[in-house]
Amino acid sequence: MKNLLKIHSFIVLLILTACGRSRGFITEQILPPIYPDYAGVTIPVNIAPLNFMVSDASGLRVNLSVGAMSINLKGRGKIRIPMRKWRTLLDKAVTLEEDITVSLLAKMQGQWHQYLPFPWHVTRDSIDPFLSYRLIEPGYEVWKTIQLAERHSESFRERIIADNQLTGNNCMNCHTYGNQDPGLSFFHLRGPGGGTVLNRNGVLRKIDLFTQGMLSGVVYGNFHPSGRYAVYSTNLVLPGFHTKKGERLEVYDSGSDLVVVDLDLNQVIPFPEDFPHDFRTFPVFSASGDAVYYCNAPRITVPDSIYHLRYDLLKIPFDPATGTWGNKVDTVVRASAMGLSVCHPKTSPDGRYLLFSMAHYGTFPIWHQETDLWLLDLHSGETDKLEEVNSPYSDTYHSWSSNSRWFVFASKRDDGLYGKPYFCYVDLRGKAHKPFVLPQKDPQRYHNTLKSYNIPELSRGKLPFGASDIEHLYFKVPAERVSIKQSVDHE
């Protein structure tokens, strides 16, 4: 393969230099210093063009080729690939089952440099075409602009689906899909006109998911596959500000518990009381909907013992027919025994995998540089530390594609502070490939923006609402109330 790439690059360079402008280049035995790092990544057949840049280059000449097809591109320091040619290239690569080869000449300080070519592996396993995320500055206590955005990952179109300028500048939490279905989603709007916004096929409801007997309003949540139920954590959240270099913010719970909400009956089904009063958070339903995975830690004094706060991954049955919790809890991952804390479990839609993040301690991995993603194969019980995927900085806030072949996650790998959505391919053998960042029309956008891309979530289609609908909902529609389900039977 390497030889083929070399021969290919030689031919391409002959073509690139044949025009006479790029004569006399220096041959570099390294990969080109492109940003974003797209070298050797696996991409879906339906992704937007992987535009890239070389920071210090005053000229770029790029050749993209697969089979007999070849595209030559030029740019000053950036390469923008025309959409139509890109689509043809991807289709060709999938049809021929060949990689796209990228050869690059860069003019640095008046001198052309030839770098090693690299491949783009194109898979016919497509990724869900829409992605939602929250755009927010990675601040501490104060926020100003918070927007929920929807991005078409096959193109560069981005749409604002909620904006806190239209909702009294109040906080809004991240947007969560059920079954990656655009017709089933929720997010929490805070403030006097707030509530949990529930989207069911475009019909928007606003529910106040807090009632007497609950620890707090709901925070982290996940839909049952049926769409009837949602499971949430209730958290008494406190912030703490580290003083040591490199550490920034700690967010921890002084109390937390779980509830299931029956969204048809507006009833809250509390977690069974016959379990210890532990910290419980980050609940998700299993793919089949008959169990809830969640993170659990023994109650300790916080923040004094925060460095010893470690969560394990537990599983409790749930009966959707009767809407009742089970009475037996199993430990799925005993992270505390490894000196780690597990957060954000996410089950793949096909039920095979459980993807979660691991940090040294605590319950807010996005601010822990050491946070990594781990993949548990629920069939074999094997755990993969995803070394190909993780970076020295925080990698977390992940979400699966509906075909279970892709997941998206927020990574701070570039600078340790600003999160960006990365896509990762998991092949049929369960091997995770090198991830790549969401392509942008202007590859410099990530350098210029002071926003973080929070909790990216994939969806099979476009959401049926927009920012004005949320404004209307916030100001004009009263929130529905919920009640606690009185007789709670357990299995």
Add this chain to the structure above:
Amino acid sequence: MNKFFNSLEKSLPFVFGLCVFLYFGLVYPHHVHYQEQFQLFLTTPAFFLEMAAKPGGISDYLGTFLTQFFLFSWTGAAIIALLLTAMQWLIQTISHKISPARAWLALSYIPSVFYWILLCNENFLTGGVVSILVALCVWLLYFHISKTSFRKLYVLFAIPVIYWIAGGSVIIFALGCLTLEWFKDRSARGRITATALILLMLGLCFFTAKMMQPQYPFARLVYGTDFFRFPKSYPAWVWVMWLFCLIIPLSRLVLPSVFKKPQNQTMTRVITSLVIVCMGTYMIVINTDTAKEDIMAYDHYVRMQQWDKAIARADRNTPSSPLSVACLNLSLCKSGMMSDNMFRYYQNGPEGLIPTFARDFTIPMVTGEVYYHLGFINTAQRFAFEAMESLPNYWKSGRALKRLAETNLINGQYQVALKYLNILNNTLFYKAWANYVTPFLEDEALIDGHPEWGNLRKHRTKTDFFDSEQEKDMMLGILLQQDLTHYMAYEYLLAYCLLTKDLERFVQYFPLGMELHYARLPYSYQEALLYHWSMNHEDPFRTVPYPISEDVMRNLAAYQNLYLNSSDPEEVLKKNYSGTYWYYLHFR
């Protein structure tokens, strides 16, 4: 006489401009600085496109472009003077085009004087002036089109263009032209058509803007340009300003242009001029906020590390607000004078040492300076971030970004520092600094050798604990414990105890300063130690174990005597002892 008035009128714009220039240069220079620090103008096309995407955004863009020069107060004053003089000239020229009448020339100063009054409030922004100037310029061009059909077409096409460039100021142009068309076209049909078309075009602009930018509240799209720093506040003064810009030129339609008696014309000129000058002066005086100017001055000196200027200002007039006092105390400490002299100035408790965090854009900026110089780098970083995030108009702050780059550099977070430096590299006045800092990235030896950053690296917190607003003394204590040569931490810790009147802790912490090797014991420490000793021991002046000077002992004896034997000790002691710690302890 008339000749005299004519030459006076010709020179009036220059006199007016000079007054504005001197006012902002001499009376309000730190308001000018203040404007600059809460915005960031970038030279990138992306910045322009982002600003220009909103109605009125181009005026904001031009406003931020001009405001970047406010880093230098005299340049800022000159720009404001030019803008306000240009506004007067435009109003005067438009008025003249409508009906030449010299008698009413003074009226053309009203909008400029009114905007001057508005600019006394630090939250009125330069973009607003630009917005009005754009509308007036386009209105002036209207008079150069003589053919009726072209003129009407010009008005219709200019409305969306002005709206996109200058936002709501389009109202001046639209209603101004509409009124003139009414006077030109006497037919009912013509009037109705003109009114309908202009109003329709205005409505269409607002409606299209809402469609294109659904994330903005409608009221904000009506204003377009950010006249005011708080975009959720829609000050009625802007409408008054638009009204002035509209009715003053249009008033020429009804005001007499020729007077039967020449002396009436002269009288009118004199009276209108006098009324405008007197009213304007009075309004400017009552709207000049010297207290805010004072705080901004201290903040500016601290930002620029001009410690001597802050102290000199306090010597002229001792500050009283917590923010000013915090800046003064920082300046005193950085000059090695705090422990000797802090009680010579008014002290208002621990808030005047390290003000409590507030969710706004001014207090964290000032308090962050204190934390930064103390070595609480993370806290300084947080305060800079929070201050910038608190900016109500969602703009960025050059000062805050600079501090973020510095703190990330000190903390070794080079990639984040680089991100901020790359942004600052696209500015006019921070570029040189960004270029200076860039070689420091990843170069540990270079940073360690830097007089400021190297020192802060040495002194910054090495153990991890959570910030606590309620336990600032504990934080200072931890900082000092890990480096007993940290002069500032020691001085702030003891000052905190003195200001909270916690003498027990003061005495407990006092020995921590052994390694600082003071040439002599600072006066406020002598006063506190002697006083504490005298409270618990008999014959304190003989038994006191600290090196207390004879003067301090004599003073305390005299102070105690007056304190115990006066009916109004506060008043009696004020003259000779208001600069002592004892006076603060008893009466503050």
